[in-house]
Amino acid sequence: GIQGVVEAYQSCLPKLQLYGPTNIAPIIQKVAKSASEETNTKEASQYFILLILTDGVITDMADTREAIVHASHLPMSVIIVGVGNADFSDMQMLDGDDGILRSPKGEPVLRDIVQFVPFRNFKHVNACVFYRFLQASPAALAKSVLAEVPNQVVDYYNGKGIKPKC
Secondary structure (H helix, E strand, O other): OHHHHHHHHHHHHHHOOOOOOEOOHHHHHHHHHHHHHHHOOOOOOOOEEEEEEEOOOEOOHHHHHHHHHHHOOOOEEEEEEEOOOOOOHHHHHHHOOOOOOEOOOOOEOOOOOEEEEEHHHOOOOOHHHHHHHHHHOHHHHHHHHOOOHHHHHHHHHHHHOOOOOO
């Protein structure tokens, strides 16, 4: 749950130094590999949700778009939380709310799997105090971060013709 995320963030933060470049494609590809393996099980009972916390602009945008288009065929969603005051306008494009995301080759996503949330919309903080806000107001952030996931899950399983088990 959210408390587990808070505790993991708290324990890691003193050991981290945030810096660029911000390459997101490799982590999307890593989770997509696991999601792809799940599609081979015939049950497809696992759905993967990747949560990315970033304080910078994506530096591998073309590769990231390609990875998202590929992942849109798999049982997964990508949630990106932008922390800090960087220009996150490219993240809005990945979200797909303002139009269909396409790979650099022009291939469209099969379904919208990305939710981008600029953390500054919730409270003006930096990454060092991010976990304090999560502890104080987890419901508002969780609602925004998870807003699209239920429909993304349903869209995936409906698209594959997989019915829920009773």
